[in-house]
Amino acid sequence: MTGKLPKACVIGAGCSGFTTIKRLKDYGIPYDCFEMSDEVGGNWYYKNPNGLSACYESLHIDTSKWRLAFEDFPVPKDWPDFPHHAQLFQYFKDYVDHFGLRPTITFNTKVESAKRTADGLWAVTLSGGETQFYDVLFVCNGHHWDPRVPEYPGEFDGPAFHAHAYCDPFDPVDMRGKNVVVVGMGNSAMDIASELSQRPIAKNLWVSARRGVWVFPKYLNGKPADKTALPAWMPRKLGVALSRSVLKKTIGRMEDYGLPKPDHEPLEAHPSVSGEFLTRAGCGDIKFKPAIKALEGKRVRFTDDSVEDVDAIVFATGYKISFPFFDDPALLPDADHRLPLFKRMMKPEVPNLFYMGLAQPLPTLVNFAEQQAKLAAAYLAGQYALPPPAEMARITAKDEHRHTGHFYDSARHTIQVDFNVYCADLKKEIAKGEARARNAGGKLPVAARAEGQALAAE
Numbered sequence: 001m002t003g004k005l006p007k008a009c010v011i012g013a014g015c016s017g018f019t020t021i022k023r024l025k026d027y028g029i030p031y032d033c034f035e036m037s038d039e040v041g042g043n044w045y046y047k048n049p050n051g052l053s054a055c056y057e058s059l060h061i062d063t064s065k066w067r068l069a070f071e072d073f074p075v076p077k078d079w080p081d082f083p084h085h086a087q088l089f090q091y092f093k094d095y096v097d098h099f100g101l102r103p104t105i106t107f108n109t110k111v112e113s114a115k116r117t118a119d120g121l122w123a124v125t126l127s128g129g130e131t132q133f134y135d136v137l138f139v140c141n142g143h144h145w146d147p148r149v150p151e152y153p154g155e156f157d158g159p160a161f162h163a164h165a166y167c168d169p170f171d172p173v174d175m176r177g178k179n180v181v182v183v184g185m186g187n188s189a190m191d192i193a194s195e196l197s198q199r200p201i202a203k204n205l206w207v208s209a210r211r212g213v214w215v216f217p218k219y220l221n222g223k224p225a226d227k228t229a230l231p232a233w234m235p236r237k238l239g240v241a242l243s244r245s246v247l248k249k250t251i252g253r254m255e256d257y258g259l260p261k262p263d264h265e266p267l268e269a270h271p272s273v274s275g276e277f278l279t280r281a282g283c284g285d286i287k288f289k290p291a292i293k294a295l296e297g298k299r300v301r302f303t304d305d306s307v308e309d310v311d312a313i314v315f316a317t318g319y320k321i322s323f324p325f326f327d328d329p330a331l332l333p334d335a336d337h338r339l340p341l342f343k344r345m346m347k348p349e350v351p352n353l354f355y356m357g358l359a360q361p362l363p364t365l366v367n368f369a370e371q372q373a374k375l376a377a378a379y380l381a382g383q384y385a386l387p388p389p390a391e392m393a394r395i396t397a398k399d400e401h402r403h404t405g406h407f408y409d410s411a412r413h414t415i416q417v418d419f420n421v422y423c424a425d426l427k428k429e430i431a432k433g434e435a436r437a438r439n440a441g442g443k444l445p446v447a448a449r450a451e452g453q454a455l456a457a458e
Helices: 015-026 085-098 187-196 236-251 277-282 368-380 389-404 419-439 450-457
Strands: 008-011 031-034 111-116 122-126 131-134 136-139 154-156 160-162 179-183 204-208 287-289 292-297 299-302 307-309 312-315 353-355 360-362 416-418
Touching (some): 015 031, 015 368, 179 187, 187 204, 187 277
Parallel strands (some): 008 031, 160 312, 179 204, 179 312, 204 287, 360 416
Antiparallel strands (some): 122 131, 299 307
């Protein structure tokens, strides 16, 4: 390494943000981290005062404690296999305090704008009105906070809200004795539908979706299913075939639970995982409807032209990928929700910008950026060098196909990643980049210039 290290701005102190700054701190890379809320945790901070948390009171993470743990900070030994959101939130706070990160985070401060200057620095404008300059920008604002709500012909006279606003069966709407439609068949839809369908709560509960899905169990053979992940070296086709065989044998046909037959094979979609949904469906507590065709006052018409009296609609229909601080279209997803990135982090033409945790990894997002930060920090310290831009583009296209090629086309499948495969590839890429960096004499790829710009602006 030669020269002064560049200074970074980190947007957000959720699990992607605080694991990123931990790695930057390890490498001695100066940074400022801005968090718009009063505490770390982001999406896992229940009733976060910033209004962006998607947590609901009964939420337990679908990833087992063994797969979500940070590699240098074990989870508590007395945790259950699938911890409650409050336990995960406390784990995050304990991590931040254990590594002395809290004093380096500026809370209650929102990044309003981040613009790349003509000379390649980042001009970051904060909610207080001041603008600061940085050599590097880390985007850690998450992608489960900007709800995507479908539009339908007609109007609905009752309460209709996204799952992002759901807290419990009584907040924001008292669902007792109501006819409820939950739109979607992802993990949140299944959790919420399972909870509301209990007889003391909803009078009738319908799940409405365009297609059927495979619902995977949390346990296989008495152990958390994600503990049996296939090794990264196994060819994808073989691994997928083996997994499909086991899953089909374990869960059987979706039609036997009163659900529609999926139009795809297991693992051709982001898995919907639930330990309760299939039982509720099999008991008749959850009923299925196809997609909504039209809203007719207090009634909902579905695409099979069946009509039901409905009191409330919950849209568990996913999220948009949003970066409200960017105004450059080149830094935003395209109309198809796609934003190809080298190792899900970098655009070759912008060598001082990192998107952290911008993925839908299986099995978990919690410790994903922790792995990404290994490359990012080594790069900024001159210990890792990127391949040439054309090679970065080739690797990106190959990775995109490997991770998403077997999923059906959908906005929810543009950032899919197999965690094991990704980490194995990342480790190999870091080793290659370390060799390139040694050959280049440890030259810093991003110069430390922001401090001089800030002084000139004063």
